[in-house]
Amino acid sequence: MELYELTAREIADGVKAKKFSAEDVTRACLGRLSSLETDLNACITVMEDSAVAKARAIDSGLARGDEMGPLAGAPYIAKDNFCSRGVRTTCSSRILENWTPTYDASAISYMNDAGAILMAKSNLDEFAMGSSTENSIIGPTKNPRDLRRVPGGSSGGSAAAVAAGYCPVALGSDTGGSVRQPAAFCGIQGMKPSYGEVSRYGIVAYASSLDQVSPLARSVEDLAMALEVLARPDPRDTTCDAYDRPKFTDALLLQDLKGKRIGVFAGFEAEMMDAELYGALTSAADHCKSAGAVVEPIDLPIAVKYGVATYYVTALADASSQLACYDGIRYGAHIDGPTLADMYANTRTASFGEEVRRRIILGTALLTEGYYQNYYGPALKVRTKMSAEFDELFSRFDAYLLPTSPSMPYMLGMKEEDPTRMYLGDVFTVPISLGGLPGINISMGLTADGLPLSVQLVGQRYDDARLLGIASVIERIAGRPGVATPDRDKTLRRGGNGA
Amino acid sequence: MSSVESERPIVIGLEVHLQLNTSTKLFCPCSTDYIGRTPNTNICPICLAVPGTLPIINDRAVALGARMGIGLHCAIQNYSNFHRKNYFYPDLPKAYQITQYELPIAVRGYIDIEGEGGLKRIRVHHVHLEEDAGKLVHPTTDGRLTGAAYSLVDYNRGGVPLSEVVSEPDMSSPAEAKEYVSRLRQLARYLDVSDGEMESGSLRVDANISLSNADGSLGTRVEIKNMNSLKSIERALEYEIVRQNKTLGSGGRIVQETRLWDDSEGVTRSMRNKETASDYRYYPEMDLAPIVLTDEEIERFEKNMPELPWEKRDRFSREFGLSKDEVTILTEQKELAAYYESVVNAGAPSGRAANWVRMEVLRVLNETGGSITDFGVSPAALAGLVRKIENKELSSTVGKDILDLMAREGCSLEDAIECSGAAASRLTGDSLRALISSVVEANADVTGIIKSGQDKKGGKMKFLHGLVMKESRGQADPKEVSEVLSKELGL
Numbered sequence: 001m002e003l004y005e006l007t008a009r010e011i012a013d014g015v016k017a018k019k020f021s022a023e024d025v026t027r028a029c030l031g032r033l034s035s036l037e038t039d040l041n042a043c044i045t046v047m048e049d050s051a052v053a054k055a056r057a058i059d060s061g062l063a064r065g066d067e068m069g070p071l072a073g074a075p076y077i078a079k080d081n082f083c084s085r086g087v088r089t090t091c092s093s094r095i096l097e098n099w100t101p102t103y104d105a106s107a108i109s110y111m112n113d114a115g116a117i118l119m120a121k122s123n124l125d126e127f128a129m130g131s132s133t134e135n136s137i138i139g140p141t142k143n144p145r146d147l148r149r150v151p152g153g154s155s156g157g158s159a160a161a162v163a164a165g166y167c168p169v170a171l172g173s174d175t176g177g178s179v180r181q182p183a184a185f186c187g188i189q190g191m192k193p194s195y196g197e198v199s200r201y202g203i204v205a206y207a208s209s210l211d212q213v214s215p216l217a218r219s220v221e222d223l224a225m226a227l228e229v230l231a232r233p234d235p236r237d238t239t240c241d242a243y244d245r246p247k248f249t250d251a252l253l254l255q256d257l258k259g260k261r262i263g264v265f266a267g268f269e270a271e272m273m274d275a276e277l278y279g280a281l282t283s284a285a286d287h288c289k290s291a292g293a294v295v296e297p298i299d300l301p302i303a304v305k306y307g308v309a310t311y312y313v314t315a316l317a318d319a320s321s322q323l324a325c326y327d328g329i330r331y332g333a334h335i336d337g338p339t340l341a342d343m344y345a346n347t348r349t350a351s352f353g354e355e356v357r358r359r360i361i362l363g364t365a366l367l368t369e370g371y372y373q374n375y376y377g378p379a380l381k382v383r384t385k386m387s388a389e390f391d392e393l394f395s396r397f398d399a400y401l402l403p404t405s406p407s408m409p410y411m412l413g414m415k416e417e418d419p420t421r422m423y424l425g426d427v428f429t430v431p432i433s434l435g436g437l438p439g440i441n442i443s444m445g446l447t448a449d450g451l452p453l454s455v456q457l458v459g460q461r462y463d464d465a466r467l468l469g470i471a472s473v474i475e476r477i478a479g480r481p482g483v484a485t486p487d488r489d490k491t492l493r494r495g496g497n498g499a
Numbered sequence: 500m501s502s503v504e505s506e507r508p509i510v511i512g513l514e515v516h517l518q519l520n521t522s523t524k525l526f527c528p529c530s531t532d533y534i535g536r537t538p539n540t541n542i543c544p545i546c547l548a549v550p551g552t553l554p555i556i557n558d559r560a561v562a563l564g565a566r567m568g569i570g571l572h573c574a575i576q577n578y579s580n581f582h583r584k585n586y587f588y589p590d591l592p593k594a595y596q597i598t599q600y601e602l603p604i605a606v607r608g609y610i611d612i613e614g615e616g617g618l619k620r621i622r623v624h625h626v627h628l629e630e631d632a633g634k635l636v637h638p639t640t641d642g643r644l645t646g647a648a649y650s651l652v653d654y655n656r657g658g659v660p661l662s663e664v665v666s667e668p669d670m671s672s673p674a675e676a677k678e679y680v681s682r683l684r685q686l687a688r689y690l691d692v693s694d695g696e697m698e699s700g701s702l703r704v705d706a707n708i709s710l711s712n713a714d715g716s717l718g719t720r721v722e723i724k725n726m727n728s729l730k731s732i733e734r735a736l737e738y739e740i741v742r743q744n745k746t747l748g749s750g751g752r753i754v755q756e757t758r759l760w761d762d763s764e765g766v767t768r769s770m771r772n773k774e775t776a777s778d779y780r781y782y783p784e785m786d787l788a789p790i791v792l793t794d795e796e797i798e799r800f801e802k803n804m805p806e807l808p809w810e811k812r813d814r815f816s817r818e819f820g821l822s823k824d825e826v827t828i829l830t831e832q833k834e835l836a837a838y839y840e841s842v843v844n845a846g847a848p849s850g851r852a853a854n855w856v857r858m859e860v861l862r863v864l865n866e867t868g869g870s871i872t873d874f875g876v877s878p879a880a881l882a883g884l885v886r887k888i889e890n891k892e893l894s895s896t897v898g899k900d901i902l903d904l905m906a907r908e909g910c911s912l913e914d915a916i917e918c919s920g921a922a923a924s925r926l927t928g929d930s931l932r933a934l935i936s937s938v939v940e941a942n943a944d945v946t947g948i949i950k951s952g953q954d955k956k957g958g959k960m961k962f963l964h965g966l967v968m969k970e971s972r973g974q975a976d977p978k979e980v981s982e983v984l985s986k987e988l989g990l
């Protein structure tokens with residue numbers, strides 16, 4: 001077994017036991033990255049020197065007998081919308097192409113303090129707007145399970161990196177599925193914690209009421225370890241809850257699901273999803289049953305019918321305001337013009353990509369007098385109704401299963417021309433975001449063609465620990481995902497779509 | 500009161516922005532002390548809207564907002580929140596202002612003012628919290644945008660906490676509007692909510708004014724901005740009343756618009772119309788948790804309220820037996836009121852102390868341009884002085900000189916008396932006896948009556964006593980005068 005195949009737990013244990021050094025691991029991961037990056041295009045910035053330096057510092061700390069953090073020596077990658085001090089943070093946008101933050105996002109400093117080693121900043125859809133990691137200044141990231149396919153998005157770079165063995169753990173941001181869906185597409189585990197669990201300070205916002213820092217890994221245990229580091233009160237984010245978090249890794253001691261009640265989504269309409277994924281959902285339900293859970297079908301009529309519309313109204317409105325600060329005055333791109341209004345227009349038109357401009361324009365319209373009353377106002381109300389629907393379910397169930405994505409990873413370029421179709425791919429993830437609920441994408445193995453299957457496990461808000469426990473039982477039965485080694489023969493050459 | 504006449508009823512409502520007395524900004528730990536600072540030094544990633552940053556609410560600002568609300572008899576809300584007001588302008592780093600919009604911290608209140616026909620109640624619609632913007636600096640000789648090749652922006656003021664007090668349209672003259680702002684400012688200062696300085700911009704007023712139609716319906720509303728003093732509020736409104744009456748009188752129509760007051764020209768001018776009607780696309784601010792105040796917290800705010808201006812006025816007239824005018828002047832500033840109260844507590848009779856504080860202390864402050872908080876005469880010293888005057892040990896005239904000396908030189912009462920020469924020139928002993936002899940001689944008829952025992956009621960004696968005091972120009976001790984006078988007359 002190669003060092004880059006280890007989980008964060010195995011690395012931290014091995015480094016502490018001096019079975020290998022942090023530098024060994026870091027160099028192995030950096031080596032893996034450099035051997036595959038031309039194929040995958042998962043990273044915007046690779047921090048080779050600082051990663052090795054940090055690894056050495058950990059090794060010498062260990063030699064001195066210093067106390068080691070829980071993630072000591074584990075390399076990680078952060079999506080390039082996490083601010084990192086002294087390291088360019090682009091959000092995959094021309095408008096921030098040369099912007100270097102002066103501070104670390106809270107999540108980054110928590111990870112660093114825990115001994116994890118930041119080794120790269122990963123690719124994403126511009127400003128986290130997209131589901132395929134194709135809308136990027138560096139071009140699309142490829143899916144390591146099948147290079148012809150998208151890795152999902154918007155945290156596609158982080159998902160591809162973890163799946164390909166660049167690092168055991170990566171950070172993404174999940175607004176409407178941006179971590180769970182790429183985890184599903186790349187065949188790994190990814191968790192969006194409850195809204196308010198992890199500080200958002202320092203992640204470049206897309207939609208304030210939905211964004212959540214979310215870890216990706218190849219094991220549920222690593223998700224729990226990362227969450228244990230990430231989830232804590234932060235005075236810099238007042239929407240981050242101040243409550244005392246449980247020890248998330250303790251939840252992994254759960255042996256079976258006896259006494260647990262699990263709902264399984266059954267409210268499908270005929271052509272709603274790909275057949276393989278329906279099969280994955282059924283086998284996940286069977287796993288729960290075999291572990292002793294009571295499993296019953298559920299429906300989510302409001303969430304499924306109104307989720308996507310409600311989500312896009314909420315998120316686009318927020319995005320239009322959130323991205324207004326890029327006015328060419330204080331930071332980022334600046335393109336002059338004869339008047340102030342011209343300068344604004346020149347800067348923003350040339351420096352935002354098409355999808356971002358589309359969302360800003362739609363969001364601006366949605367908040368305009370008249371439209372607000374017809375769209376944004378009702379969306380807030382539907383959101384409340386949706387929460388009531390979830391609450392009712394949680395009075396009967398401990399957790400429930402539903403698909404993460406209705407479709408298998410699609411071919412590059414396939415949905416670029418049709419944003420509405422792409423938006424509909426979020427049907428099962430956005431309601432969970434709107435409800436502020438925790439959701440975990442659990443890998444359910446691969447198809448005969450080597451394409452990843454997965455399922456989404458959803459819990460009650462702030463029930464993240466228990467949800468991780470249930471996920472770990474399912475993972476034990478379904479099997480932990482392994483590292484993907486891309487098959488270069490499957491690369492599809494398409495003109496004008498490359499990096 | 501008002502110097503302009505209007506046949507059409509005047510309807511005025513005011514929006515008053517108060518810069519809150521906090522040491523840090525509304526959503527970040529930067530200092531609020533921006534006046535005179537090097538541009539862009541009181542800033543941080545949060546108030547510059549650096550990507551990834553989030554606002555953190557300043558609890559002190561919330562407490563001050565609630566305090567102002569309580570002072571205005573408002574209902575303080577258990578739950579209030581913020582909205583985003585979206586617009587592009589270089590002085591607004593996020594391109595939206597965080598402001599309370601739907602659910603402000605305090606609603607439905609009032610303040611009583613001295614109106615044209617006595618006490619008048621002006622209703623307050625609500626008090627809300629919001630952040631200030633930065634400042635644009637145009638490098639032109641007159642500081643205006645027109646003709647500037649470029650503009651500079653200073654974010655030191657960006658994010659400074661403001662509370663906006665929005666009145667109902669209850670004022671019906673410029674004088675009432677001015678009086679309302681005075682009372683509001685006094686309240687804010689009493690509560691330590693704001694220093695309320697209009698000149699430095701810590702109190703800003705936007706006025707809405709309309710002239711009602713003949714049928715009583717409201718006319719078209721015009722908003723006036725850029726008034727930098729109480730006087731300019733009155734002048735701007737007066738100008739606007741004349742302008743609107745003239746326009747309406749000649750068959751014209753009032754346009755709903757914002758006009759800027761030009762203080763040097765004494766006119767209001769239409770602001771350049773925006774291409775489109777302003778639509779600020781308000782929507783809830785999700786980066787901030789809502790402000791939740793429990794009943795207990797609100798009660799605690801109420802308990803911690805200092806004495807309010809009108810409470811002090813009532814107490815002063817009750818406890819010290821002062822007239823309404825005296826009370827009004829003494830309580831205008833709470834620092835002056837406290838000074839007066841200390842003078843009385845130090846043993847000065849309340850009535851005479853009131854006169855001295857209100858006339859002489861204010862005169863000295865006015866002459867020296869000082870404020871009561873750094874006034875050189877301690878309340879105890881003034882009390883001593885007033886007591887000596889009350890006891891006729893000193894005349895009022897001499898007392899004023901002594902007060903001036905104490906204020907200017909910062910010396911004690913004793914030293915000031917010494918310096919003033921009042922002690923040296925005191926008429927006593929031989930010189931007093933000489934004066935009395937000459938008075939007795941010059942009034943032989945009166946002394947005759949006294950000596951013959953006909954001054955049964957003592958009236959003639961009092962007459963002589965008064966003459967001596969007058970001749971001594973107040974420099975004699977009345978008691979000594981009585982003694983020497985009796986001896987001189989052989990009584």
